[in-house]
Amino acid sequence: MDFLTELLIAFFLVVSGIFGLVGSFGMIKLRETMQRLHAPTKATTLGVGGVLIASMLYFLLIERSFSFHELLITLFLFLTAPIVAHFIAKTYLQVHIRPSDLPPTGGEHGWSLYDDPPGDRREE
Amino acid sequence: MLRRIFPHPLLSLVLTLVWLGLVNKVTLGNLVLGVALGIVVPVMTAAYWPNRPRIRNPLMAAEYALVVLWDIVVANVQVAMIILFKPNADLRSTWITVPLELTSAEAITVLAGTITMTPGTVSAMLSADSSAILVHCLHTDDPDDVRDQIKARYERRLKEIFQ
Numbered sequence: 001m002d003f004l005t006e007l008l009i010a011f012f013l014v015v016s017g018i019f020g021l022v023g024s025f026g027m028i029k030l031r032e033t034m035q036r037l038h039a040p041t042k043a044t045t046l047g048v049g050g051v052l053i054a055s056m057l058y059f060l061l062i063e064r065s066f067s068f069h070e071l072l073i074t075l076f077l078f079l080t081a082p083i084v085a086h087f088i089a090k091t092y093l094q095v096h097i098r099p100s101d102l103p104p105t106g107g108e109h110g111w112s113l114y115d116d117p118p119g120d121r122r123e124e
Numbered sequence: 125m126l127r128r129i130f131p132h133p134l135l136s137l138v139l140t141l142v143w144l145g146l147v148n149k150v151t152l153g154n155l156v157l158g159v160a161l162g163i164v165v166p167v168m169t170a171a172y173w174p175n176r177p178r179i180r181n182p183l184m185a186a187e188y189a190l191v192v193l194w195d196i197v198v199a200n201v202q203v204a205m206i207i208l209f210k211p212n213a214d215l216r217s218t219w220i221t222v223p224l225e226l227t228s229a230e231a232i233t234v235l236a237g238t239i240t241m242t243p244g245t246v247s248a249m250l251s252a253d254s255s256a257i258l259v260h261c262l263h264t265d266d267p268d269d270v271r272d273q274i275k276a277r278y279e280r281r282l283k284e285i286f287q
Contacts, residue, residue, distance in 0.1 A: 002183045018204075018230060019204065022207055024285075025207060025208075026203075026207040029207060029212070030184060030207070030212070032217065033214055033247075034246070034260050035215070035217055035262060036258070037246050038203060038244065038246060038262045039207065039245065041240055041241065045196050045200055045241060046196070046197065048198040049196075067146065067148060067150055068146075069146075069150050071145060071265065072142065072145045072146065073144075078237070078241060079237075081240070081241065082236065082237035082240035082241055082247070083237075085240045086182065086236065086240065086245055086246075086247065086248070087251070088144030088248060089246055089247075089248040089260065090248065093249060094247060101257075102219055102258065103219050103220070103221045104221065104222055105221060105255065105256045105258075106223050106249035106255075106256050107223070107251055107253060107255040107256055108253070109251055109253040109255070110251065111249050111250075111251055111254040111258060112249055112250050112251060112252045112253055112254075113249055115251075115252035116252060118188065121247075
């Protein structure tokens with residue numbers, strides 16, 4: 001095994017570890033629920049991303065085989081993480097926030113949690 | 125004829141590639157099974173996407189992916205610095221309204237996902253007529269600048285991709 005290869009893989013593992021740690025620390029340090037929501041969205045992107053890059057490099061350079069699973073994990077994470085964050089944000093808004101706490105929409109209709117959608121423009 | 129076998133060529137391609145990725149081994153048998161899935165699944169689910177928008181500009185989509193990936197890395201570092209070194213008392217979190225020019229549901233979904241994945245901002249809600257999106261910003265000195273950034277970096281590109 002090449003020393004440089006190992007160094008590169010170790011570098012990505014350390015980076016991902018640091019960002020995972022900072023993300024978890026943010027969960028403790030920040031005070032409001034909406035602020036805490038920012039911490040886990042970060043841990044998933046660079047924290048998990050670093051591990052995945054390290055894993056791909058390991059299989060590519062040391063095991064000499066290409067692994068697709070990391071790409072798929074990235075894809076599924078990018079699809080699911082924003083949706084979960086959106087659910088949590090909306091639940092929080094429903095329970096803790098009144099419409100008067102939010103900035104105006106700038107249009108003639110209010111935010112979708114408090115206002116009905118206008119007529120038959122959309123079917124859903 | 126070709127359109128009836130492949131009502132959604134892009135989805136067929138993606139399904140085939142995802143299948144090959146899942147089994148993690150490219151053999152002829154796996155490829156045949158993947159292509160079979162790529163043909164059957166779009167036909168069976170055709171009823172669920174009646175008015176899907178077409179991707180006009182594949183090159184632009186690739187550029188968009190690169191821009192978003194780069195922004196994720198940069199913004200990750202920024203937010204890590206905020207968490208580690210900024211006292212909570214100095215943290216100015218705000219709600220920001222971003223008016224939307226995008227109309228298709230798919231484009232708005234991609235934009236909302238992008239806003240959440242680039243740390244520092246989380247998209248929270250649409251207005252009832254989906255003409256604006258509510259964004260929560262962890263820390264900013266200039267809310268107008270964040271709004272303009274989102275519009276200039278992401279929405280402008282998405283408009284060219286989808287419309």
